[in-house]
Amino acid sequence: MNPAILAYDTAGVPPAEWHAVAQLLFREAEMLDAGGLSDWLALIAPAVDYRILNRIQRTRPTRDQAFDPDNFIVACDRPALEARITRLNSEFAWSEETPVATRRFVSNIRAEFAGDEVRVKSNLLLFRARWDSSAFVSAERKDRWIAGPSGLLLTERWTYLDHTVLPVDNLGVLL
Numbered sequence: 001m002n003p004a005i006l007a008y009d010t011a012g013v014p015p016a017e018w019h020a021v022a023q024l025l026f027r028e029a030e031m032l033d034a035g036g037l038s039d040w041l042a043l044i045a046p047a048v049d050y051r052i053l054n055r056i057q058r059t060r061p062t063r064d065q066a067f068d069p070d071n072f073i074v075a076c077d078r079p080a081l082e083a084r085i086t087r088l089n090s091e092f093a094w095s096e097e098t099p100v101a102t103r104r105f106v107s108n109i110r111a112e113f114a115g116d117e118v119r120v121k122s123n124l125l126l127f128r129a130r131w132d133s134s135a136f137v138s139a140e141r142k143d144r145w146i147a148g149p150s151g152l153l154l155t156e157r158w159t160y161l162d163h164t165v166l167p168v169d170n171l172g173v174l175l
Contacts, residue, residue, distance in 0.1 A: 013111050021111045021120055024152060029104035032174055037085040045146060045153040050076040052175055057164045067160055073171060088172065102173055103127040116147035124175060128168055138162040139175060
């Protein structure tokens with residue numbers, strides 16, 4: 001077998017660093033699937049921009065016309081994420097009474113390092129089930145992680161949904 005076929009292009013990112021980023025995203029997905037929302041906050045920078053953008057349906061849109069930064073389903077900063085997690089962990093999270101079962105599949109990870117910042121693109125497939133219904137939510141995520149005192153911290157996550165209409169009743173989970 002040709003060894004070049006086994007090599008992968010990480011846009012100049014050393015394999016060990018790419019692997020560390022991939023493991024971070026996999027651990028994050030596992031943490032969220034296990035309901036570790038408070039633990040997830042430890043990965044969030046004090047100044048964070050967390051958005052979930054809705055796809056715009058257009059006739060033959062170009063890639064950059066499929067989303068408008070002002071057309072979002074969720075837009076949170078750190079205090080809003082903390083409030084959301086506090087509510088989800090409380091008795092007042094009625095939309096999550098019987099909690100949904102989730103499984104996040106993170107793939108197609110692309111990383112780019114610039115100083116103490118890492119820009120990461122990844123694809124996310126979320127399986128969400130409750131009682132006798134289930135659905136998949138598909139999206140691309142664009143993250144910016146910065147070096148913190150104990151590792152990388154998420155400072156920006158924009159999630160670009162592949163759906164124009166969500167296939168779920170609510171989006172009470174974090175993507």
